Amino acid sequence: MRKEFSACIEKIAREDQRIIFLTGDLGFMALENVRDAMGNRFINVGVSEQNMISVAAGLAAEGLIPVCYSIAPFAVFRPAEQIRVDVCLHNMNVKIVGNGGGYGYGIMGPTHHAIEDIAVLSSFQNMHCFVPFCNEDVENTVHAMFEYAGPSYLRLGFGKKQDTTIVPSFDTFRKISEGNKITVAALGPLTLNVCNAINDSGLQNDVDLFTISRIPVVRLDEKFAESIKKTKRLLIVEEHVRRGGLGENLGILILTANIGCAVKHHFASGYPNGLYGSQDYHQKINHLDVNSMADSIITFINE
């Protein structure tokens, strides 16, 4: 999604002179076009994420719109206090962009993974997390992020969709596939794993698939609520730890809405066997890959 992001931000920055792009020394083979288009509004702040975030807050205090870019774990965890205090408590219009959410950086290892980012950030005051589900969804999502004039986080991943997958206009809940037996709520590009599971296993009429693109979710979408009332089965999938992720967020909303349904949750458990590999490897270990999705959906429907 990096290419789509850099094309989109270049276009936005050309039109809006308030946008200042800060990178923590990352963006090789991805952000050159942004750098060249933005001139002195593009700053490589060096490997200093704490400073990057607070400098951004200072710029935002003067009405500018800073975008802070790094790979997801470095953009979120190192400067977490700066994000919490200088950006979120002050409700500053700072955009934080993390590339490689979840296990996106695969064999780079756990220092480079971000499987707790949503939990940390969505617990901060005023922060909204935006998660596109495929490459073609990045532009939608970036525009939605800029429409919200407050602290924002964009979680980029790897999202190559099938030609048949539709990309609806941005919303917190978006229905991607229609069926009657089970409702699936997916975060980000895992939505595509569910799409592939549906196609590979002939589940086209069975699965009501929703991608969830903005966290925290503050209220249940009507169509989503109707779906789980209808199917009475909800599978939540996210490349994120169980604590503070999509599952807990939706779970409490469903409980308080008094909707009775069976719930299963596939999430990133971390490194259960202590071994490392590609994103695909970690998805398999955590039952987030296409085959695990298909098995889980079929089993759930037949229970």
Add this chain to the structure above:
Amino acid sequence: MSFNDLREIRKKSLLNLLGLYKRANAGHIGSSLSCLDILLYLYFYKMNQEDKFILSKGHAALALYVVLYESGKISLQELETYYNDGTLLAAHPPTNRRIKEIIFGTGSLGHGLSLSTGLALSNRYNEKKFNVYCVLSDGDCNEGSTWEAALFAGQHHLNNLTVIIDQNHLQGFGESKNVINLEPFVKKWEAFNFDVVVAENGNQFESLDTAFSSADIHSLKPKCIIAKTVKGHGVSYMENKMEWHYLPMSDEQYKIAIDEINRNA
């Protein structure tokens, strides 16, 4: 305004500050007394209307509040809510931008210089021209983020940025030289591409003014004023005592402090 006039304001601020600390039964008195003179000098003598101020050592918030009151930026009614339930004026400055003069609330050390750097940098992208003044403590200079900001300010020649170090040589749980020795301090800031001037008596307006006046206004570098201060300055039993980072005053201690200020200030 003459420094004699400013000393009158200083006396009023001191009495106000101690009265509020006593009523609140609050600590951080020594920290506020350490930098009160710097804040008064900046607000009444140095800063223009459009200039920005960031107190990185947020625990000296009451010094800022009384100076904002004396300079007409907050009302007496607001000031008197200090430490009360439902106040904007807690022990550390508010983070909700409801007091226009307090651009950023602080309290966790190491944020102020980066924030000031961002404010200073913003002038490159808008029509505004202002100077940014940021007061740091010894403890602030332990934080890695402070030095990240210093590297950045030097790299980008932010000559509208002035850092003032309230260097009283004490920090949270010890003397700075025994905790994290910051020496050679002047050389450190110089090495980070700042123009550095030392104010030998950072609790005296004349000394501060000499230091600020000797900074090269044509330099492309950001400025660093190392103000040698005394923690607890102005109340003899508090001076250079780490415990006055934390302790509230007893009735008797308060009376001694007030008598001393009325006699000396």
